Amino acid sequence: MSEFVARLIFPNGKKVEFEGPADITKETTEAIVNAANSSLLGGGGVDGAIHRAGGPSILQECRRIVSKIGTLPPGKAVITTGGRMQAKYVVHTVGPIYRGGRQDEAETLASCYRESIEVADDHGIRSLAFPSISTGAYGYPVVEAAEIAVRTVANSLPSCAHLELVRFVLFDIATCEAYVQSAEKFSQQVPPISAIFEKGPS
DSSP states (O other): OOOOSEEEEOTTSOEEEEEOSOOGGGOOSSEEEEEEOTTOSOOSHHHHHHHHHHOHHHHHHHHHHHHHHOSOOTTOEEEEEOTTSSSSEEEEEEOOOOSSOOHHHHHHHHHHHHHHHHHHHHTTOOEEEEOOTTSSTTOOOHHHHHHHHHHHHHHHGGGOSSOOEEEEEOSSHHHHHHHHHHHHHHHTOSSOOSOEEEEOOO
């Protein structure tokens, strides 16, 4: 795990960290989030990388879930084993496909982060790593997606019973910079949000 690039620290000690460029499949958080598709059967990008790194046990659990609930709607989340990865669990969520930035797309993206945090907290998980959901093949503009992601996580994390750390594990420098800028902007909101923004060791 590389050292954080930046972080938000809340009065109760909970943290949101930003790390990148980095590979989410190598994360040491208790759970990682997979930007899945509705079939839960693996795909490209982060989804394919997680299935390859975790091995067949993840796909087996995904198939069991789909046989019970059908395909997973965008904005919802479910949890499986982490298979062979260091992370014990994978939370799978389906982001929206970007079609011009309608309000329902923004709400669906926010729901991905809220629901993933809720599922993790319900399972007693203390640390969770997110990729940048929907900004790859689904085409969501990174700057817009970063603002939604940072705001949603920062509003959801402080009230969690178990979850103490959320880490954004971002694939490239440009994406990481967009998330860090969103975090800094969030910490400067008026009225002020009681979160301290810190840059990591350079």
